[in-house]
Amino acid sequence: MxxxxxxxxxxxxxxxxxxxxxxxxxxxxxxxxxxxxxxxxxxxxxxxxxxxxxxxxxxxxxxxxxxxxxxxxxxxxxxxxxxMGLSPKPVPEVLFVCTENAGRSQLAAALLRHRAGDGIRVLTAGSEPGTEIAPVVLRLLAEQGLDADEEFPKPLTREVVTAADVVVTLGCGDACPVRPGRRYLDWDLPDLSGLDIESARAVRDGLATRVDALADELLPTRVPRR
Known part of the structure; x- marks a missing residue:
């Protein structure tokens, strides 16, 4: 095709x-x-x-x-x-979008992957992607015993929006295209850039709370928090 x-x-x-x-x-x-x-x-x-x-x-x-x-x-x-319905879609898909795809979207994605395991497919994108994941994100994840896996900043494309069941925007405004049948959430949390580490941790904890609530909604059976 x-x-x-x-x-x-x-x-x-x-x-x-x-x-x-x-x-x-x-x-x-x-x-x-x-x-x-x-x-x-x-x-x-x-x-x-x-x-x-x-x-x-x-x-x-x-x-x-x-x-x-x-x-x-x-x-x-x-x-x-x-x-397009050309291959199976066994689990819900969540797309996190921020401007550079280097900060909040990557942090939220890593938290959701840890929380949901294979029960939710998690993707990320940026409206104006940067060149690498922000060091503060790696530090915040390391403090939780996590990492960013094989993630990297990448541009927002229509394919990932079309495949997503839930699109979570984090500070990218109206850059994300709207597709019928998708659920859109806007999580209003500060950009990590320029924050001191305590403020950055507060953002991480705020994301974790939202991630847990979203996972509880999407998972067919409750997965214990790890």
Whole structure:
């Protein structure tokens, strides 16, 4: 099944990185095998190329780029397939959106993953994504014995919004597109940037309270808090 350009920009050339084409070909082959029941190889290739172009604009370390491209393209293709009903959607999906996808959205996502386990699929995105997760987020998670797993800042795309059952915005205003049938929540908590550590901890604790309440609503059976 073919799709129009995912971000509405038309097909983009791969970024000008040395030897990137063979890398993208290998990524495309792996993702085509994984998503072949839903999408043609051409569609997968277009997503891979576009993800490479988008992420390379902000990449600090080019050697890490292929890994991020594969994760981002995989997430988008999976979300597209679920949103279109082309693959199973066994659990509710929650999308956290903030401006840079480096602070509150990442913190909330890590807390919900810990709280819900495999009972809820959790995704994140940013309206103007940064280059890396904020150090304060990593510190706040480490204090709870948690980490950000393999997360990284990534742009908001229509696929993840379409797949989501609940979209939680954290300071990104009206940047998130509205899709019928989705539940939208706006959690009004301060940006972590510039806060002292005690104030940042208060934000984390406020997010934890909201995350617990959301998990209790969405999980089919109550999962004990860990």
């Amino acid at each position: 073919d799709e129009q350009s995912p971000l509405g920009r038309g097909r983009r050339a791969a970024p000008p990185l040395r030897d990137i084409d063979p890398v993208l070909e290998r990524i495309t082959a792996r993702l085509a095998a994984r998503h072949g029941r839903a999408f043609s190889k051409e569609t997968v290739e277009r997503y891979v190329e576009e993800c490479s172009w988008v992420l390379s604009a902000k990449a600090r370390v080019a050697t890490h780029l292929p890994v991020l491209v594969e994760r981002f393209a995989d997430q988008r293709l999976g979300a597209l397939a679920r949103g």
